[in-house]
Amino acid sequence: MTALTCIIPAFNEAPRIETVLDALRGHPLIDEVIVVDDGSDDGTADIAEAAAGDHAGRRILRQPENGGKSRAVAAGIEAAQGRLIMLLDADLLGLGADHLSDLAAPVLAGRADVAISLRRNAPRLWHLLGIDYISGERVMPRDLLLPHTDTIRRLPRFGLEVFINGLWLENRMRVSVVHWPAVDSPLKYAKHGRLAGLRADAAMLGDIFRTVPPHRAIRQVLTLRARRI
Secondary structure, three states, X not given: OOOEEEEEEEOOOOOOHHHHHHHHOOOOOOOEEEEEEOOOOOOHHHHHHHHHOOOOOEEEEEOOOOOOHHHHHHHHHHHOOOXXXXXXXXXXXXXXXXXXXXXXXXXXXXXXOEEXXXXXXXXXXXXXXXXXXXXXXXXXXXHHHHHHHHHHHHOOOOOHHHHHHHHHHHOOOOEEEEEEOOOEOOOHHHHHOHHHHHHHHHHHHHHHHHHOOHHXXXXXXXXXXXXXX
């Protein structure tokens, strides 16, 4: 059985996705890579296919229209063959193969049930608390997610991470926080312009708090922090 599947949801990430895929190329711990192109119109899927070549275990799922990250990830979970799932954003800067190894290692070794990244440019508060509760880079058992793909598909576009947090807490998962001091996630204004970036940030917060009210989000942060190994 495949041990680890990496799922990368991507929407209009043509300038960045090849660099992310380079970090995965030939990685000894990752058996399968699934890029879920979420209706991109900038050639993201074509770039991902060219990067994959004819390598076994590399697949591109093309969604017919843009449905949001949650829906894209649900499709990837259902297609995955791995016992473990690694979720990875398509726009990361500075990502290397060693970062992926560090993220996977605690779960593969059985020291933790799940793992989550703490990137260099995560908000300062998350660094002070020692956990980024909305990080998109995670490792966890596929069996934890598979029964919930219908629910995930119906989540707001950016409700995925806080929904997963709820599953982790409900199942009392041991959490490994993996520091990525050389990896950044580009700010939305840098990708879309200042005004569009502010709107995107506001929409993301709206999705998060429609999924989990603010008081429960705070509880998630504190409880996840307490469950760190």
